[in-house]
Each structure stands twice: as C-alpha cells, then as structure tokens.
Amino acid sequence: MNKIMIDEQLEGIRIDQYMALLLGDYSRSVIQAWIEDGKILVNDKTTKRNYRLKESDVVSYEITEKDTTIQPIKMDLDIVYEDEHLMVVNKPKGLIVHPSPSTLNQATLVHGLLAHTSHLSDLNGELRPVLFIVLIKIHQVY
Template sequence: MEICEHTVIAGEAGMRIDKLLAGLDGEYSRSQIQDWITEGRVSVNGKVVKANYRVQEGDRIEWTVPEPEILDVRPEPMDLDIYYEDRDVIVVNKPRGMVVHPSPGHLNGTLVNGLLAHCRDLSGINGVLRPGIVHRIDKDTSGLLMAAKNDFSHEHLARQLENKTVLRKYKAIVHGVIPHDYGTIDAPIGRDPKDRQSMAVVDSGKPAVTHFRVIERFDKYTLVECELETGRTHQIRVHMKYIGHPVAGDPKYGPKRTLPIDGQALHAGVLGFAHPRTGEFLTFEAPPPEDFERLLNGLRAGVY
C-alpha cells in the first residue's frame, strides 16, 4: 500500500478533489479516486472529505493507493507491422488509435497484447502491464516504437533514452505558416495547473527540448519534422501549441476546426538507437499512414 501526499497550489484552488487527484499523474481514473474517497482513503488536513470537496490553497491532501489487483494481460494475435526483430529488440510501426500498453479498465487490444502473442519473451522491468515497453507514443500518434525482449536490453535502451542518444524524428502537420525554416523550443513541461489531465509549458515543469525544421508550407498549414532531445509526455503537441502552431487534428491541444483526420497528424517516422548487444547504431524509417498522406495531397491541391 502506497501513501501519497500533495499540497494544493494557487492554480489548483477551487477544483473538486476527485478531479484534482485524477489529474496529478494520469495513472488513475476519476471513478477510481471516487471509490477511494468513499472508502475513506483520502483526507484533507487530517479529515476525511467527500468527492465534491473543493480544495483550497495550502490544503494538505493525503491518500493511500491500495495494492494493485493481479491483472491477467492476455496475448492477442495481431497483424503487427514489424520493422526489425532479433533476440533482444523488436521495432514496430504502431497504427494511430492503438494504445501502447494495458491499464486498469483497458486490458485488451493494446500493442503489448499483440507483442505477447508474437514473441512471449518481453522484459519484465516495467511489470505485468508494460512488459518490454521502454518508451511510448500516444494512442492517436502513429509510428515507430522499440520494445525490449529481455531485461539486459531494456536497461541498455532505457539508459540511451536517459542519455539522449536515441534518434526520434516525427512528421507533423501544424496550423499556420511557420516563417522560419528551423527552430528549437526549449521550454519546461509539466501538468497544466488549469487542467490537471493536460500538460503545458510551466516554470515548475521538467526540461523539454524540441528541434524542428520546415519541410513544406501550405496556405494555412505547415509540414514540419520535429526531433526530440527529451521525451516528455505530449512534448511535441505541447511545444507546437506553445509557439502558436498546434498539431492539426489534436483534440486536446489544437483548435476544433481542423483537417479531417481521426487524431493528431503526428507520425514517429524515424527511430535510431545503438543495439544493446552489438553496439551497432540502427536506424529505421516508416512512411506516414495513408490518411496523413491524403491530407498532404489535399493541402498541395488547395482542397484544405
């Protein structure tokens, strides 16, 4: 059982406590938090409260996270788009709309379910729900992702991510015409104090750096390539919004009037890393999916 604490800051004052706690790390749903409150697991300044309690600046919240249930993550045969595989590593081109790993209440249809059916020998470092997963890409982002097939490889790949030596390039269609050809966005990312289920550029956030270059300009949009130096949650989506050019189709960070695509027009097209056993630097490239290319053709033709 884990005991957690949080002191309410000014930007959080007035929020319902169940909404606040659900957004602190995004790992637990609001309904789960409400169950904990009903069970008396949540207190404010030493007193048990109800789910509709509105927090005040300086409130000290304490809550206990119950031991997780033993979840049975089942292998599911899938037609995975595998770009590379050996005894240590597997590289997969994930389609838009697929969740990377299971979570409570969402145990099926994820990439992990498919990987377990395909190879069954994934690293166990990240536990039963995230076997083999070294890094993630968002559900509605397509593209390349590497997974570790043993703990030895997992540790090596994770160290490369930490040391910023993994090559990760994305293509994105963004709103507006970016006037300059190259740019670097160096702005810390953390939880949005106004919406704890979203990320934002905040002074208290973790360092985040995104490099971008313009590939093609259209009347109202720009095709860019973004290279990650760090790997924060929603980093490209948050950074592009921050400079006034949100990713097209992004339901969380972009405008409602956008291009006709189901999810953000963001594709992890290039992935490179040193093989954990041989040291050879491997680079893979996957073209954007058909709907992404269809949007580009429409932009070039002046349809959008």
C-alpha cells in the first residue's frame, strides 16, 4: 500500500483533487469512486471525497489495473436479432447501459454484452464498423 504524508503546502486541498493530480492517468470521477469504495484512506480510515487535507494526514492507497477493467457479467439478455455484424437487444427499463466509476462492478448492458460476445467494439474516437441504435417506445401499443 502506498502512503503519503501531507505537508503544509497541501493543506486545504480536497482529497479527490489531490489524488487526481497525483494519479494523473485516472479521472477525478474514478478517484471519487475509489474514495467511496475505501480504496483511498486518510489516516487509515475511509473518508469523503470532499475531505480537505490537513498537515500530517497520511493518505494511503492501493490501485491496481483491475480496478478500471470492465469484467463480463453473465446475464439473461433479451436478444431480438443477432448475426455476425449486428445485434438487437431489448434493454429492460432500469438497466444501466454503460458502467461509470461508481457502477464499475454492477451489472450493466455493457457487462452483459461482454459476457455474450468477444466482439464488442469501442465507439470512442473515430467511426468504427459498429452502429448502436436506440429504439424508444413513445406510446403504449394496444
């Protein structure tokens, strides 16, 4: 576990802001989730993300790569259609589509899709040969 003693120059800075500066590869929202999960401690105790550091506080943390990896979670997906290029899924109400730092290990549609297929593409950046279409029912059909 990494430990850092806070000096007077850092006094008054929020723990989440300090850790985001220290661990520049991670977003502040990821850092905040780690604080809430108890992966970042102040004086060996859990703290709130808006805690303001004090001189002589000891910040301890242990961050591993698996903390940011989305793991497949097997779930019962309502797959309407699937071929080698396209999948249509009936997403149930209330199911989160994509994990956030605070829901990284909760079942989301992305977790279920990763368990179902190894060919799930990332839509960030340039256009990929994958298209997600969201169909929204406006009126109840009788």
